[in-house]
Amino acid sequence: MKQFFFAWIAICFIALPLSAQEIKILTFNILHGERADKPSTPSLAELANLLIQIQPEVIGLQEVDSMTLRSKAIYGEPIDLIRNLSRETGYKGYFGRAMEYDSGAYGNGVLVKKGSNYHTLNLPSPAGGEVRGIAWVKAELKTLEEFYFGSTHLCHEFEANRKAQLDSILSYADSLDKPVVWVGDLNFTPDSPEYSLIPSHWKEAGAEAGVLQNTYGSSENGARIDYIWYDSRKFELVEYKVLTNITFSDHYPVWAVLRMKKQEE
Template sequence: MFKKLLSVCAAAILAVGAGAAPAAATPDATSVRVMSFNIHHGADPADNLDLERNAEVIEDSGAEIIGLQEVDNHWSSRSDFEDQAAWLAERLGMHYAYAANLDRDPAAGQTERRQYGTAVLSEYPILRTENHLLTNIEYEVRPTEQRGLLETVINVEGNHISFYNTHLDHQRSEQRQSQMKEILAISEEMDRPTVLVGDLNAVPGTPEMETVLSQFSDVFEALGQPDDFTYPVENPNRRIDYILTKGQIEPVSAEVIDSDSSDHLPVIADLEVSQTPNGLNR
């Protein structure tokens, strides 16, 4: 059954007997499988549209929270004017949040606004969502495309995690460095366990990656898998799609999924999220 985006908040009440000292709480850990997937508007490298293939990749992976990039919403005939985030959420029976980084007037003969951006799918309730439009440097030649950071707070079996999804500039390291600094400024305000996923259009060791790794940990690097490449699909030779974490999160395993349903290979990771001793992660 289709689950629309929810704004629900759960509260836990801890009762302590009169005159008795509260027992020391033992932090609990929750397992969750996350994914980052640039779906290329539902098209394969030859630009053959088939959103069902993307749904099958997600379904077969067992991913519970997914960050999607290059997601169309009534964009054009290239994706049959589909609301792709809503379609995938209904197909997979998940909650979702959509963030339009490009938002234009309807195409000729259409009534819905043309939008292009990112999305989060989740088996767990999405408590809050906000899209942060990132600042563009104004270049006279080859101007940059508007990019954003989709922020969600997700209740994973009582543990609240901040889950961020982004798709950074593909042309200039300078622009990506600026975007990374903004992402860090936004995410550092949260004290809960945090996951950042996305197509970062940067390989390990670049200045923009060094910037983000000043606060986040690269799951694939932490697990000794720095050469698990994600692009291009055929004979991949670089890693530009990431799952990054900070706070009380431990990586257990990570994998690049072999699929030709897009022009990027999706990545998944199993994570252990620790609960704070005093209850829910807020």
């Protein structure tokens, strides 16, 4: 049954070959590698299977554990989720530590087919609460074109933190010398003050596609808080989906295809 399910997912993504300038992107809050519908049950094998089937160029993950006692309770030993996913999928992985947690660390991850300059930007928390960060990679396409890709998880408690964290991300993104895409669980909805502060050259894939499905909770009783943002001066949107058939986390994976615009000489 499981093989049939993932075969069906793969069929949904079969299309004409993408041009080398089109970039498949996935963002997913993975609930620290634990199934939402079966507590204490690992979800890493199913996540790896999903990534192998749909083959994004870049993947941003949130709620990622590294060598925590929580992961030991789920998997039988402390594990680094990103390292394990890299081994299972063949992607190059990077864990962006946001904070110490449960004898290990907790943060964000990026997986790419080819990348360099992996690093973490620590984010401000003026109102206190959990420490947050954004994991960055400079990804390289088959055409040798490069772009920066970031994965983040903003504060779930304080609006002041989210605003400060957004300002830090956007200031940093605008300073980079390559086109930028950033994704994540931002813990605010499209009608929030935080969303309205994002400058107009940054486009959010769901809004641009007119697909306003919830990304957290159930498809009927949840919220849209997981996003793919891209610099519209450098990219255009080709496709956007919320993968509501993937239910092993309390969030749904969010998928987009972007096309890099040709730059004038």
